[in-house]
Amino acid sequence: xxxxxxxxxxxxxxxxxxxxxxxxxxxxxxxxxxxxxxxxxxxxxxxxxxxxxxxxxxxxxxxxxxxxxxxxxxxxxxxxxxxxxxxxxxxxxxxxxxxxxxxxxxxxxxxxxxxxxxxxxxxxxxxxxxxxxxxxxxxxxxxxxxxxxxxxxxxxxxxxxxxxxxxxxxxxxxxxxxxxxxxxxxxxxxxxxxxxxxxxxxxxxxxxxxxxxxxxxxxxxxxxxxxxxxxxxxxxxxxxxxxxxxxxxxxxxxxxxxxxxxxxxxxxxxxxxxxxxxxxxxxxxxxxxxxxxxxxxxxxxxxxxxxxxxxxxxxxxxxxxxxxxx
Numbered sequence: 001x002x003x004x005x006x007x008x009x010x011x012x013x014x015x016x017x018x019x020x021x022x023x024x025x026x027x028x029x030x031x032x033x034x035x036x037x038x039x040x041x042x043x044x045x046x047x048x049x050x051x052x053x054x055x056x057x058x059x060x061x062x063x064x065x066x067x068x069x070x071x072x073x074x075x076x077x078x079x080x081x082x083x084x085x086x087x088x089x090x091x092x093x094x095x096x097x098x099x100x101x102x103x104x105x106x107x108x109x110x111x112x113x114x115x116x117x118x119x120x121x122x123x124x125x126x127x128x129x130x131x132x133x134x135x136x137x138x139x140x141x142x143x144x145x146x147x148x149x150x151x152x153x154x155x156x157x158x159x160x161x162x163x164x165x166x167x168x169x170x171x172x173x174x175x176x177x178x179x180x181x182x183x184x185x186x187x188x189x190x191x192x193x194x195x196x197x198x199x200x201x202x203x204x205x206x207x208x209x210x211x212x213x214x215x216x217x218x219x220x221x222x223x224x225x226x227x228x229x230x231x232x233x234x235x236x237x238x239x240x241x242x243x244x245x246x247x248x249x250x251x252x253x254x255x256x257x258x259x260x261x262x263x264x265x266x267x268x269x270x271x272x273x274x275x276x277x278x279x280x281x282x283x284x285x286x287x288x289x290x291x292x293x294x295x296x297x298x299x300x301x302x303x304x305x306x307x308x309x310x311x312x313x314x315x316x317x318x319x320x321x322x323x324x325x326x
Contacts, residue, residue: 028241029103030054030185031251033125033229035069035079039249039258043068045086050325052081053252056102057189060095063087064217065189073227074126074160076240080227083189088220096208097189097217099226102142102326104283105182111169111233113141113183118169123150123185124237128160128225129216136188136199136213139167140206142181146173147207151199154214162228164237170202179283181326185231189224190215253280258321261305277302282324290320299324 037053044066046057051067059065063086070082083099091097111119127135131154138149148170152163176182188196188209197203199210216224228240243251261274282299297303305320 026107027232027238028230029108029121029183030101030229030231032248033227033240034077034242034248035081035227036245037249037252038069038079039252039256050256052079053256054101055081056100056325057083058096058098058100060092060097061089064089065097070225072128072225074128077126077227080126080128080225083216083224083226085217085219085222087217089190089217091190091192091215091217093192094194096191096195097215098137098191098208099187099189101185101229102181103183103185103231104326105142105176105178105180108175108182109177111175111183113170113175114173116171118171119233120166120168120235121231122164122166122234122237123229123231124162124164124240125229126160126162126227127152127154128158129154130157130221130223131214131216131219132157133214134210134212136191136196136210138186138188138207138209140184140186140208141170141173142176142184143174144184144206145204146170146175146202147197147205148202149197149199149207149210151210151213166235168202172202173204183231185229187226188213188215190217250280253278254283255325256321256323257282257286258319260319275302275304276320276322278322282322283326284324286322286324288320288322290318 031054035052039053042051045063046067047062048058050056052069057067066084066086068082070080073080134151134153136151138147140147148167150165152165154161186208191209195208196211197207216222230240257279261276285297285299291305
């Protein structure tokens with residue numbers, strides 16, 4: 001007996017609303033958009049450094065901004081990323097303060113950017129700031145010579161605002177489709193005139209934000225919270241794609257992983273050796289911290305490392321981090 005066809009793209013919930021597509025996998029090209037993964041436990045003044053996983057703060061001057069994971073969040077979320085201005089700084093024409101996430105080319109190659117078949121995308125997120133006005137950001141390619149500045153409005157201070165920005169795909173330029181950065185998403189926190197341009201269209205050049213956008217670092221103690229960041233194919237925003245914590249952590253560990261290792265030792269040389277087995281395959285051959293040297297490192301399986309000065313005791317324990325960030 002036939003019961004009809006099911007549309008796998010949209011289904012109605014019990015109240016008649018449209019649910020998120022159930023056939024989509026990795027609909028959201030942003031990793032850790034809900035700011036829940038924080039392997040570094042970062043809190044402080046970032047200097048071109050990653051904060052919560054996959055989110056980097058790039059600055060032209062140190063000591064002007066701080067970043068920390070926060071539990072201030074809108075309904076449906078538990079965490080956000082909090083950025084706080086530490087002074088009233090006038091940004092120079094060639095300076096920038098941005099929050100950014102580079103999206104790996106493998107994760108956005110289907111968008112076809114740089115071709116006649118370039119797909120439209122929609123960026124959505126939730127934001128809360130002590131400042132009001134027109135804020136800015138941009139999408140860029142990895143060569144920093146194609147940019148789409150965009151604007152969004154925060155009309156009421158200290159109130160969560162849902163933002164949606166639709167962007168036609170770029171039919172020009174070179175957009176990498178491998179394990180390097182395919183698309184760079186920037187949120188401007190204070191960007192000079194040289195690195196800003198008119199919002200709403202693609203242009204040749206390196207632009208991190210839109211002309212005339214609010215500068216967070218221009219007001220002492222100004223705050224900016226962001227969460228629920230999603231970049232998806234299509235001309236309208238759908239509900240945020242929640243992933244299980246373990247899934248989100250595994251996605252982050254492709255770029256950064258931390259752990260501890262017990263090591264045996266070679267008699268008399270005070271050097272302990274170990275093999276580190278990655279939980280996730282790395283984007284590229286990683287760099288290590290917390291160990292003296294890496295031997296035979298690769299990105300698919302493991303690395304042989306050693307730590308000097310641990311004495312002759314077996315099973316000495318040391319911690320390590322492995323980074324293959326974009």
